[in-house]
Amino acid sequence: MRLKRWRAYVVATMVATLSVVVGLQAPAAAEEHTIYVTGGYGVFNDDPYGPWPGDAIRACDTYSDGWGIEVRMDISNNGSWDLIISTRGHNAIYCTDYHSKNAVENDFIRIRVTPVRGDERGQWTEAIRRA
Secondary structure, three states, X not given: OHHHXXXXXXXXXXXXXXXXXXXXXXOOOOOEEEEEEOOXXXXXXXXXXXXXXXXXXXXXXXXXXXXXXXXXXXXXXXXXXXXXEEOOOOOOOEEOOOXXXXXXXXXXXXXXXXXXXXXXXOOOEEEEEEO
């Protein structure tokens, strides 16, 4: 009799613990990927979150040095730039709005962030992410 009560207690405790663990798991959240270069950075937002769209890029110029920041997005990583945005024409400190293009879920996205001044380009940085 005592063994049955103990087993029931153990099983009830395990069920309660499992319920709490499963219940507390957070839903998948959108993730921002930030890519830094001299004078600023670019952001790739893979999924929508609040007012921000998914499959979106943004450019941010953080230093008043005469250079702007350009961000390019290549959907499917096929060598063709599908979206190009920049902070040209704005004084630092400045970030563009998010600009988005539709990408197939889990498709590869190539993001390139480059300092720019007129037609001149600085050292760029690239990253490949999934939509």
